[in-house]
Amino acid sequence: MADNVPRTRIRRRKTRTRRVLKIFMILGLISFVVLGTLVGYFFWKFTTVAADTQDSLDRGEKSEKREVAVDPQQDNISVLFLGVDDRDGELEGRTDAMILATFNKEDSSVKMTSIPRDSLVSIPGHGEDKITHAHAFGGTDLAVQTVEDMLDVPVDYYVKLNFEAFIEIINALNGIEVDVPFSFTEQDSEGNDNAIALEEGTQMLDGEEALAYARMRKQDPRGDIGRGDRQEEIVSALIERGASISSVHNYDDVLDSVGDHMSMNLTVGNLVSFHNYIGSVDNIDQLQLQGSDVYYDDIYYYQLDPAVTNEVSQELRNHLELDDNESAESP
Numbered sequence: 123m124a125d126n127v128p129r130t131r132i133r134r135r136k137t138r139t140r141r142v143l144k145i146f147m148i149l150g151l152i153s154f155v156v157l158g159t160l161v162g163y164f165f166w167k168f169t170t171v172a173a174d175t176q177d178s179l180d181r182g183e184k185s186e187k188r189e190v191a192v193d194p195q196q197d198n199i200s201v202l203f204l205g206v207d208d209r210d211g212e213l214e215g216r217t218d219a220m221i222l223a224t225f226n227k228e229d230s231s232v233k234m235t236s237i238p239r240d241s242l243v244s245i246p247g248h249g250e251d252k253i254t255h256a257h258a259f260g261g262t263d264l265a266v267q268t269v270e271d272m273l274d275v276p277v278d279y280y281v282k283l284n285f286e287a288f289i290e291i292i293n294a295l296n297g298i299e300v301d302v303p304f305s306f307t308e309q310d311s312e313g314n315d316n317a318i319a320l321e322e323g324t325q326m327l328d329g330e331e332a333l334a335y336a337r338m339r340k341q342d343p344r345g346d347i348g349r350g351d352r353q354e355e356i357v358s359a360l361i362e363r364g365a366s367i368s369s370v371h372n373y374d375d376v377l378d379s380v381g382d383h384m385s386m387n388l389t390v391g392n393l394v395s396f397h398n399y400i401g402s403v404d405n406i407d408q409l410q411l412q413g414s415d416v417y418y419d420d421i422y423y424y425q426l427d428p429a430v431t432n433e434v435s436q437e438l439r440n441h442l443e444l445d446d447n448e449s450a451e452s453p
Contacts, residue, residue, distance in 0.1 A: 175384050175385050175386055176385070176386065176387060176388070176389065177262070177385040177386070177387060178387050179262060179263050179266060179280070179387055180263045181263060181266075183387070185270065185276035185277060185278055186270075186276075187270055187274075187275065187276035188276050188278070192278050194225070194227075194279075194392045194395040194396065195391070195395040196227065197227060198224065198225060198226050198227050198228075198441070198442045198443055199224075199225050199278045199279065199442075200222060200223065200224045200225070200275060200276060200277055200278050200279070200438070200442060201222075201223050201225070201277075201278070201279045201280065201281060201388075202220065202221070202222050202223075202265070202266060202269055202277045202279070202280045202281075203219070203220070203221040203222075203223065203280075203281050203282075203357060204217050204219070204220060204257065204262070204265060204280060204281070204282040204283075205217060205218050205219030205220075205282075205283060205284075205285075205288065205336070205353075206218065206257065206282060206283070206284045206285075207284075207285070214257075214258075214261070215257070215258055216239075216254045216255060216257060216258045217239065217253075217254050217256070217257045217265060218239060218254070218336075218337060219236070219239070219336060219353050220236070220237040220239065220253065220254075220265070220269065221234060221235070221236045221237070221350075221353060221354060221357055222234070222235050222237065222269060222273065222275070222277065222438070223357075223406075224275070224438050224441045224442050225396075225399060226441050226442070226443070227398075230398050230399050230401060231405075231407070231441070232399055232406045232407070233406070233407045233408075233409055233437065233438060233441045234354050234357065234358075234406050234407070234408050234409065235273075235354075235408070235409040235410070235411060235434055235438070236349075236350030236351070236353050236354050236408075236410075236411070237253060237269065237272075237350070237411065238253075238345075238346035238347065238349070238350055238411065238413070238424045238426075239252065239253065239254040239346065240252045240253075240254065240346055240422060240423055240424040241253045241272075241346075241411075241413070241423075241424045241426050242416070242423040242424065242425055242426070243256075243268060243271075243272050243426070244268075244271065244272075245259060245264065245268050246264065246267055246268065246271065247259075247260070247264075248260075252423060253268060253269075253272070256268040262280055262282060262385075265280075266280060272431070273431070273434065273435045273438060274435045274439070275435060275438045275439055275442065275444070276442075276444075279386065279387055279388050279392065280386060280387060281384070281386040281388065282384065282385050282386065283383055283384040283385075284383050284384075285311050285333060286311070286383045287383030287384045288329065288332070288333055288336075289311060289329030289330055289332075289333055290329060290383070291329070291360070292327070292328065292329040292332045292360070293328055293329040295360070295363045296326075297326040297327055297328050297329075297332075297363075298326070298327055298332055298356065298359040298360060298363050299324065299325070299326050299327075299359060299363075300324070300325070300327055300332070300335060300352075300355055300356065300359055301323070301324045301355075302320050302321065302322050302323060302324075302325060302335065303322065303348075304322050304341075305319075305320060305321045305322045306319075306320060306338055306341045306342075307319045307320075307341075308320075308334035308335075308337060308338040308341075309334070310330055310333075310334065311330060311333055318330060318331055318334035320334065320335060332356055335352055335356065336349070336352055336353050336356050337349070338352075345415065345424075346424050347410065347411075347412065350410070350411070351408070351410070354406075354408050358406050409434045409437055409438070410430075410434075411426055411427075411430060411431060411434055412426070412427045412430040413425045413426040413427050413430075414427070
């Protein structure tokens, strides 16, 4: 009998061990199914929204400044970000923000330049005017063509969103952190004067506050250049916030907003390929256009400095390795 006691205890331990293992296996299986379901749902929604927001350019998938179409998974590419002053969801009207970013595949680096909205440029078919009017005159295609002509670089892709998408995306990500250089007041998205008041210093901004931070110009001693820097700061903060693990649970809200208030010519495959640049969000090289304030017929314009514009153009071309490719192809 004494010999049977330890054997009985051993059997009981083995039975308990089997039960614990079964429980862990069941929990593991449930977790796997739930995780798979969530991933599957997210991927389905992501692809659905991406498909709904796709809007190709009339020119087709290739810029006239390219010999062949590019692929973000293999090539250096450029993306034009357009913020449209539109509250009706039609994505029409003037552009309140224009930021061109170039992506170098070899070193996963990013360069970004903000184009002042009042820049006096040549708009194809419309003569010299403020670059903000290009989109109002001819939509995305004309805005893209105007930027290409101005900087002598191809615009391969574009992303366009209105104020509502901007606000909702930032709110869905629980705000973004920026360093406000000085205190100021600005109107809100509904046009109410002095509705938004921001204090100097590093802080988290919600969607309405971030929009005011991006739009304010008259109280900035640096005018359009200061506003451009702030817009670039917001784009960088958005990319960094969006890549954060803590923001994953908000992606569903982000996608809902994107589907209603945004358009682009990027495919799902294109978007996925940008994950290689996540490590570069803290080191985005910001290139600054410079110029001076001028008035023609009592209308304000920002006259770009040709020498600085050429320097920025050449740096962007170098980043895209355009001149290197041309030299390599030359006989």
